[in-house]
Amino acid sequence: MTAISLRDVPFSRPEFDRAEADAVAAVLATGWVSQGPRVAEFEALFAERVGAAHAVATTSCTTALHLALILAGVGPGDEVVCPSYTFIATANAVLYAGGTPVFAEIDAQTWNIDPADALRRVSRRTKAIIPVHQVGLAADLDALKAIEEHGITIVEDAACAIGSTYRGRHIGAQGHTACWSFHPRKTISMGEGGMLTTDDAAAAERARRLRSFAATVSDHARHQAKGMVYEEYRELGYNYRMTDVQAAIGIQQLAKLDRLLARRRAIARRYDEAFAPIAGLQTPARPPYADHAYQSYGLRLLPGCGVDRDDLLGNLVNQGISCRRGIPPIHLEPFYRGRFGSVSLPVTERVAAESIFLPMFASLSEVDQQRVIDAVVEAATRR
Ligand SMILES: Cc1ncc(COP(=O)(O)O)c(C=O)c1O
Known part of the structure; x- marks a missing residue:
């Protein structure tokens, strides 16, 4: 008897077709392949799309965060409050700038920074706070105003937030510097890449210089001036x-x-409809102030669920369904423990231990999504 081999369901995939291939071929034909006219065009389109006055393209969100923290004046001796329940890049960027990350708790429903806890962690040395719009759900920015009133700069980690809105306006349009990622797991990608957006013209100008060795004249401007200007x-x-x-x-x-x-929103709705009625499964929060962009779809397995998180992970992987554990908290990573000692963040640790991310990408087929749903429902309702 021939075994029927089911195709694996990927966790995520970028959505490229002929349009991207033709656009790359057109750039190669011009011979201008590093930062030039296409970057300027992309920046203008991106700024318009997110409602920011300026956009500065970078190599990644990590490097955009590094620049944003330099612009905020972060340096040795300064503290930056950020969640631990985020990709390690958020805190690494603080270290690159010479600052010290101070980890705040998250809210157990939204998995975003808990504003009251963040406020408690503000000290005389706090220079900036980085709210992360985790997996595409906007952090509650209004609730962070009390922190801004202390003269502390908000730098938004919008790595996952393209398409995400806060109180009806796109993330990026709230007047803070925001940093974006185009890694292949993000909703739009070009392999690697990042963007810094800001309404501050002088900050944008400085970011443009800093990203290119701090040269006072860009390569493109020098080229247009026929080599007659010196940086x-x-x-x-x-x-x-x-x-x-x-x-x-x-x-x-x-x-x-x-x-x-x-x-992505249609796929999330279908997951929600399947999982919300099951006791012990917590579906992504939909707070009234935010429209989720579902860069990822996370489930939390609460007490009463028929399976624990690691068993569900193993179960899905054995069925050829690719998924991921909840975001590993930064404060538990050996490098951060070694540098800053042991920190206790019980909500963060609980959410991380009880959560799982399921396949989520625009071309996920209905058939494959149904396989994911059936596998999760079967495991979660097992008695
Ligand atoms: C919340 C968050 N911040 C920062 C980053 C870093 O982005 P990049 O890979 O573009 O440097 C990521 C990437 O996964 C992220 O999820």
């Missing part, structure tokens, strides 16, 4: 430049964004 380097800069190849892909991805978001 200077007045501060420490970095090579955080995006290529025109990446930007050309990004332009095509932005054109598809509404369709990609609509698909």
Whole structure:
């Protein structure tokens, strides 16, 4: 008898087609492949899309966060409050800038920073706070106003937040510096890439210089001036430049964004309908102030669920369904423990231990999604 082999269900996949391939070929034909006209075009389209005055492309969200923290004046001796329930890049960027991350608790429903706990962790040394719009759900920015009133800068980690809204306005349009990721697990991607958005023209100008070694004249401007202008380097800069190849892909991805978001929201609705009625399964929060962009779809397995998180993970993987454990808290990682000692964040640790992320990408087929749903429901209702 021949065994029937079911195709694996991937966890995530970028959505590329002929449009991206043609756009890359067009850039290669011009011979201008590093930061140039396509990057400038992508920046303008991105700023318009998220409702920010300026967008500065970078190599990643991590490098955008590094620049944003430099712009906020973070340096040695300064503290930056951020959640621990986030990808390690959030806190690493604080260290790159010379600051010290101070981890705040998250809310058990939204998995975003708990504003009251964050306020308690503010000290005279706090220079900035990084709310993370985790997996595409906006953090409660209004609740952080009390922190801003202490003269502390808000830098939004919007790595997962493209398409996400807060009180009806896109993330990026709230007047803070926001940092974005185009890693392949994000809703739009060009392999790697990042963006910094801001309403502050001087900050955008400085970020443009810093991302290109702090040169006072960009390569493109020098090229247009036929080599007759000479750059200077007045501060420490970095090579955080995006290529025109990446930007050309990004332009095509932005054109598809509404369709990609609509698909993700439809997939999330179908998961919600299947899982919300099951005792012991907590579906993603839908607070009234936010429209979730579902960069990922996370479930929490509460007491009363028929299976624990690690058994469910193993069960799904054995059925060819790719999934991930909840976000590993940064404060528990050996590097952070070694550097800052032991920190206790009980809500963060509980959510991390009890959560799982399921396949979520725009081209996930109904058949494959049903396989995921059937496998989760079967395990969670087992007695
Ligand atoms: C919340 C968060 N911040 C920062 C990053 C880092 O983004 P990048 O890979 O573009 O540096 C990620 C990426 O996964 C993320 O999820």
